[in-house]
Amino acid sequence: MTLACTATADNTVQNAPKYAADVPASLITPNSVDTKYAGELTFVDGFPTDETLEKSYDFLDTARAVELFESGMATASMYAMLHGHAEIGFEANKTVGVTEQLMDARSLWLTPNTTTPYIHTEIDVKNGPVVVEIGSPVIAIVDDAYFKYVGDIGAANPADRGKGGKYLIVGDDYKGEIPEGYIVMNTNTYRHWLIIRAVKLPGQTLEQSLTAFKNGFKMYPLADAANPEPNEFVNLSGKKYNTIHATDASFYNELNEVIQYEPAGSGDPEMLGLARAIGIEKGKPFNPDERMQGILKEAAALGNAAGRAIMYKPRDPDVYFYPDRQWFSPLAAGSHEFIDANGARSIDDRVGFHFYATGVTPFMVKPMIGKGSVYEIATTDNSGEMLDGGTTYSVTLPGPIPARAFWSFMVYDNHTRSILETDQKTGGVDSMKEGMKVSEDGTVTIFFGPKAPAGQENNWVQTMPGKGYNVLLRLYGPEQEWFDRTWKPSDFIPVK
Incomplete structure (x- = not known):
């Protein structure tokens, strides 16, 4: 391809025009450019x-x-969550899943815990608003089809504060009247995930708190308010299905x-x-x-x-909690929208979170002293090497551990980010485990490896040789020492 007598191979112009600008070199594209990802790129007088x-x-x-x-x-993560449950028979606005005997590795979820039961369902407002009635204390969130936060239900909602109430989820395209007496949540998508934790009152057993929840919960289309169909509660414990994108x-x-x-x-x-x-x-x-x-x-x-x-292996130093430790979190900046102090979105934090976790709410990134929960992640040992399922490690939590309610460790498979498949149903350990060895000052050392060190069976989390894994430390009801970083866990230290 040529352009008649206008340019030579080195981009010099013959017979310079009378009206000519002083063109900076930065505006000229050479006839040949070498690139790392596309090799040589060639042009004729700027034309590719x-x-x-x-x-x-x-x-x-x-x-x-x-x-x-x-x-x-x-978006794909939310789709996988809702689609995975639809594949095992869930119906939007009707079916409610409950892990009544807690979670285990047979269900593929992003980083669940095995300490508290999950309750969840799909809300779909494509055919009109949907009512959610809550009659017992809960902590719950509604996220939309793109995993954007819509609102809190239960204790974190200022109109509820744990008393319960009638919520109405309304799509932007709804043209009808909004009746009085509802806590209204507006949304611009059709499908939503409602994830709930029932609050166990003093003196209640786990079973009693779940029964109280079921007795006080209703979900139905607003159009059926006069005669709603009963909800279907499905026990998901031990069920094999996938919710990961x-x-x-x-x-x-x-x-x-x-x-x-x-x-x-x-x-x-x-x-x-x-x-x-x-x-x-x-x-x-x-x-x-x-x-x-x-x-x-x-x-x-x-x-x-x-x-x-x-x-x-994050490269952003801001996600690490301590300058001399490997513990980190994509939520370390404290924004559920991943916005930093200068108003910029941390793209890597958003990617990291949605690759690893589910459930978006301001409540989880801005806990108060003694309330809510905080999370620290470990993927490497004290020398920065990947955690190896065939190696035994120790992790020490110095006492007193700043968790007013309890703390837990969970191990997750590096492939799926779901619970590591082992012979331990819990896939981790928590401070409520009977027989755990605890020092007089509250210090606890937990061992991770294929076999428990002698005498440490109650302070041990099983891993599998040949399998990489990562660990999530949760502190429920974090105390001041966690917030000001005067308390910090040890790294994963290989046991010789």
Whole structure:
């Protein structure tokens, strides 16, 4: 391809025009540019050659698909949560799941605990508002189809404060009247996840608190308020099913399902734009051709690797709790929207959180002294090496441990981020375990490894040789010493 007598190979202009600007070198594109990711790019007087056009669009589509993998992770995670339960028979606005005998590794969830029961359900307002009646003390949150926070139900809601109440979840496209007597939550998506913890009152057993919850809970469409169908409660303990989003190219199919179902414009415009750039657009079929299938496979591999790098070996010093420890959290900045003090969104924190965890609410990142819970994550030992299931480690929690209610350790599989599969049902240990060895000052040492050290059976968490894992330390009712960092756990120290 040539342009008639206007430029030479080195971009010098023949017969300089009378009206000429002093063009900075930074505005001139050389005829040949070497790049790390696309190799040589060639141009003729600034116009890309056919080969460079192909390389450029391949790179753009790959880069946008990688960015969509990262920015769409929250959306895919919510889809997987709701879809996983639909696959085992859940109906929106009707079925309520309860882990009555707690969680174990047979259910694939992102970083659940095995100390307290989970209660959860799907709310779908596509056909109109949905009523949620709460008749006992709970702590609960509603997140939308893109895993954005909608509101708190129960103790954290100022209109409830643990007394209970009637909530009304209303979509933006609802045109009818809103009746009086409801705590109204407005939302711009159809599907939602309601996750609940029943509050156990003094003197109550776990079973009694769950019974009180069931007796006081109702969920139904507002249109059926005069004669609502009874809810169905399903015990999920021990059930094998998956609620975790894909990390291969099928990830993009999950995003497409959300975009097709939810109202137009309900998602973040930037994310929807990235989706559109690779062929995912509301109202249109998503049928990537052979070229795009290859790009999506590459992008998912890169996006998955980036998510694992961000979560398992963070490079941001601000996510670490202590300058001399390996413990960290993507919530360390204290914002459920991942916004820093300067108003910038921490993209890596958002990716790390949604790769690893579920449930978005301001309540979880801004606990008060003696209330709520805080979280610290360990993925490496004291020398920065990946935790190895065939090695025995010790972790010491100095006494007194600043947890007014209780504390717990949980171990999770590096592949799934769900409970590590072992012979221990709990997948961890907590301060309520009978027979645990505790020093006079409250110090506790816990051992992680394939076999318990002699005499430490009640202070031991099982791991599996050949399996990498990560650990989450939870403190319920954190005390001042945690907030001011005067208390800190030891790192994982290999036992010789």
